[in-house]
Structure formats: structure tokens, C-alpha cells
Amino acid sequence: MPLWNNLKHERGPFDVIGDIHGCCDELEKLLGQLGYARESSEAPFGHPGGRKAVFVGDLVDRGPRILDTLNLVRQMVRAGTALCVPGNHEVKLLRKLNGKDIRITHGLAQTLSEIDGLPDDRRDAYVNELKEFLDSLVSHYVFDGGKLVVAHAGLNADL
Helix, strand or coil: CCCCCEECCCCCCEEEECCCCCCHHHHHHHHHHCCCECCCCCCCCECCCCCEEEECCCCCCCCCCHHHHHHHHHHHHHHCCEEECCCHHHHHHHHHHCCCCCCCCCCHHHHHHHHHCCCHHHHHHHHHHHHHHHHHCCCEEEEHHHCEEEECCCCCCCC
């Protein structure tokens, strides 16, 4: 039984994208330049040639459209057009959302401000969905028969 992060059967091609930090305008532009498109504004990005985006963390903090970035990546992951591993910023955000005492530094204030700006009747449900998504992310993936390993950082050299 393969481990949950063992995707050696996936051969790509892959587009590895990291450190978006809430810059959704730039992400949408990059995806367009890579050939990804949407059937409608509500549909997730997909690639007509079957390419798959692999997001390698730091989706949140600092930029002007943090929740839009999270929503776009979540849609793509749900649709199977992307995979995502967490960065240190997602790990810190999840810890904060789970009630841990976290220092609000390195852009986390912007993320929390966007969450606080959600309508009261939607905020709790959104936070629960976000926690579920962030908690579902695995530390790394192994692709292409073991020739490609993706992670945000901090893997042992033998991987």
C-alpha cells in the first residue's frame, strides 16, 4: 500500500509554483501564461494539455488578495488540476486558527485581517473549511517514479 504522498505514478508535466504570498493577480497571470484557463469565473483553472500545478507553499500573508489565492488553489486541488504542500506560513496560520498562541509577524496580520473582514454569517464556516484544507496538506510529494520530490523546505537529503 503506497503512502499518501507517494504519487510516483504521476508523470507530469508539472508546473511547480511557490511563495505566492497572497498575490492572486500575479498568480492568475502566471497561470494564464502557462496555458491554464477557466471555463467560467467560478470554475477552477485547468490546463488543456493536462499539465498539473504543484503549489509548494506560502500561499498566504503579505499580498492584497490572500483569501482569493487560497480559494483559487483550493478549487484547483479539489478539481484535480493541482496539488499543494504547505509552507511555513500555512503551518503558522493553521496553528493560529486552531487557537495556539502565535506571534503575529511576517504578514500573518494581513491574512487574519482578510478573514476578520468576512461577513459574520460566513466567517466561521470559511475558517472551518480553511482549517480542513490546510490540515489535509502533506509535507511533500514524490512524483515521476521517484525522480521528482516537491516540498516547501526541510526534507532529509535521502528523499
